[in-house]
Amino acid sequence: MKKRITVALILISVLVSTFCPWVHAEEAESITVYNWGQYISDGTDGYLDVIEEFTARTGIKVNYITYDSNESMYTKLKTGGATYDVIIPSDYMIAKLIEEDMLEPLNFDNIPNFQYIDEEFRNMEYDPENLYSVPYTWGTVGIIYNTKYVDDASSWASLWDERYEGKILMFDNCRDAFAIAQSRLGYSLNTEDVEELEACADLLKEQKPLVQSYVMDQIFDKMEREEAWIAPYYAGDYLFMVQENENLAFSFPEEGYNVFVDAMCIPKGCQNKEGAEAFINFLCDPEISGQNLEYLGYSTPETEAKQYMDPNVANSDIAYPDAETLSRATSFVNLSTEANQAMNSLWLEVKTAGSNTATYLIYTAIAVVIVAVIAVVIAMQKKKKKQRRGQSRK
Amino acid sequence: MKSKLLSAPYIVWMILFTLVPLGVVFYYAFADVNTGQFTMANLANMGTYTPIFLRSIWLSLAASAICLVIGYPVAYYISQTKPTTQRFLSMLIMLPMCMSFLLRTLAWVALLEDTGIINRLLSNFGIGPLPLIRNNGAVILGMVYNYLPYMILPLYSVMVKIDRRLIEAAQDLGCNSRQVFGKVIFPLSVPGIISGISMVFVPAVSTFYISQKLGSTGTTLIGDVIESQFKGAYNPNLGAAMSLVLMVLIFICVGIMNHFGEDNSEEGMVTI
Numbered sequence: 001m002k003k004r005i006t007v008a009l010i011l012i013s014v015l016v017s018t019f020c021p022w023v024h025a026e027e028a029e030s031i032t033v034y035n036w037g038q039y040i041s042d043g044t045d046g047y048l049d050v051i052e053e054f055t056a057r058t059g060i061k062v063n064y065i066t067y068d069s070n071e072s073m074y075t076k077l078k079t080g081g082a083t084y085d086v087i088i089p090s091d092y093m094i095a096k097l098i099e100e101d102m103l104e105p106l107n108f109d110n111i112p113n114f115q116y117i118d119e120e121f122r123n124m125e126y127d128p129e130n131l132y133s134v135p136y137t138w139g140t141v142g143i144i145y146n147t148k149y150v151d152d153a154s155s156w157a158s159l160w161d162e163r164y165e166g167k168i169l170m171f172d173n174c175r176d177a178f179a180i181a182q183s184r185l186g187y188s189l190n191t192e193d194v195e196e197l198e199a200c201a202d203l204l205k206e207q208k209p210l211v212q213s214y215v216m217d218q219i220f221d222k223m224e225r226e227e228a229w230i231a232p233y234y235a236g237d238y239l240f241m242v243q244e245n246e247n248l249a250f251s252f253p254e255e256g257y258n259v260f261v262d263a264m265c266i267p268k269g270c271q272n273k274e275g276a277e278a279f280i281n282f283l284c285d286p287e288i289s290g291q292n293l294e295y296l297g298y299s300t301p302e303t304e305a306k307q308y309m310d311p312n313v314a315n316s317d318i319a320y321p322d323a324e325t326l327s328r329a330t331s332f333v334n335l336s337t338e339a340n341q342a343m344n345s346l347w348l349e350v351k352t353a354g355s356n357t358a359t360y361l362i363y364t365a366i367a368v369v370i371v372a373v374i375a376v377v378i379a380m381q382k383k384k385k386k387q388r389r390g391q392s393r394k
Numbered sequence: 395m396k397s398k399l400l401s402a403p404y405i406v407w408m409i410l411f412t413l414v415p416l417g418v419v420f421y422y423a424f425a426d427v428n429t430g431q432f433t434m435a436n437l438a439n440m441g442t443y444t445p446i447f448l449r450s451i452w453l454s455l456a457a458s459a460i461c462l463v464i465g466y467p468v469a470y471y472i473s474q475t476k477p478t479t480q481r482f483l484s485m486l487i488m489l490p491m492c493m494s495f496l497l498r499t500l501a502w503v504a505l506l507e508d509t510g511i512i513n514r515l516l517s518n519f520g521i522g523p524l525p526l527i528r529n530n531g532a533v534i535l536g537m538v539y540n541y542l543p544y545m546i547l548p549l550y551s552v553m554v555k556i557d558r559r560l561i562e563a564a565q566d567l568g569c570n571s572r573q574v575f576g577k578v579i580f581p582l583s584v585p586g587i588i589s590g591i592s593m594v595f596v597p598a599v600s601t602f603y604i605s606q607k608l609g610s611t612g613t614t615l616i617g618d619v620i621e622s623q624f625k626g627a628y629n630p631n632l633g634a635a636m637s638l639v640l641m642v643l644i645f646i647c648v649g650i651m652n653h654f655g656e657d658n659s660e661e662g663m664v665t666i
Binding site: 069072074078172173174208209211212213214225227341344347351354363364367371 | 427428442443445446448451452455507508509528606610611612614618619622624625626627628629630650653
């Protein structure tokens, strides 16, 4: 009996120590970073391992978690449960987070490397007084295509080209997907007009039968292995993919496209604000930024960082397009809740559209009839047996 | 009294992690996204998703039927072997379950893709890329592959308990092997069939990953839609309403199947 009590006590103490943070008071300082997938140099191919370097310099451990869209990050923040110290959302999402009072103002005394951020990336529209965010990267959305199969992708219309049926990928995130339809139809990328949004949804529905699948980060694999031929995605990721498959090319569509800034923020409820600021400061270090973004392919907001990059990357006209090309680009602003919801429900319509109700009705009806027939047969047999049983008892 | 005490942890667990979340789902399904006030709007629009519900049910019914057709002979064969072989074979059946569900599905993607292993192999013989992936068949295949063990194991555990003497008695009374199967083995294995079908159908109808990976843009299942409402669209209320409807549908399906089960267990008793 005593033995059993000891075992129980040990079990309980193990449980308590796993679930109660205060037992681990002596544990090393740590921060939790919540970032886009494939969005930090992780030490592959001899590039810098940014997180390891940060821990080596500061002794702060990093828990690194990723998401695949601004919206899923927002949902995680909103539903709570987990706490994060650093997040890296895009411009319009930062505006939304500021509006909903979900960000901590930064203490720029702890982020001296902010001085390296170029003037044009300070006090951006989404954070006019630059209180909450420090730019991490910027970039554009364009068409990535395989020159072996696709000869011209200068227009978004090539994503609707029937010759590429089944080889077209599309954004699995409603804002980016709608932006493409908006560019094609000549609407603003920030339109809140429901009729315009409906027209966009119709255009996307039209495209749906041609689309192989709606993806985010799986695009790397699919384009590199030529499972798909043409896809809209971020320019920085193109520069990453082209290293794996040199047949890939990138175009800035003539109708216009989205330009974005992803910036580092600290969400409300963070556990280690100073550690988070140290991390932000570290990522702004021109040497780190240069090496990190050389690997990522995204564009740096620090001219100073370019000297630490491979000159080919630093002078790439895809990462740093000329003023004329950039003049076609628009950045997203935060939409009203109504417009966001309208867009979301239209997007759901797009994703669920095109199914043939009639055929499924027939199939299901057949299945139900078969099941019903079996049920009747079994019931009748049972009745017969009961009768027989009744007779034999007599 | 003692048994009550022993079941207390489970009851607490059930209340905390099954009943309370169910209540939350229920609450969300009837609340407005913006105001949180009572509304029927989430459920009222459910008709729009009828084709998605039907497709989910149809595909998972098909998967259950195929699982049964494949699983029944396998389970019967295993139950007829020596006990040591039985242990080995049932371990083999369980082996794929040791690997992550996501990995197993991704492995099928690598096999079936246009540039996948099978198509590359075929292209050596000049056979052009076959449309193996991104259709209903691929989704059903994924379901069958992932859920087949859930069909075989209950069938096997029922069959292995069938009293050998009943089979011998039937043979003594002049049944040929087909009659033995039809009059003894099959009726006695019906409870296994019922639980096998429920164990395949229920997870298959609410699955969300298989269709995204193996299906086309037109094979979206209800699980995918629910996931998107919670993950990207931040409309947990609509997601909850869909889950609720799905739950009711599953209860109805399982209820019907259990009804068969009752019928047949009685019948089994009659045979004995």
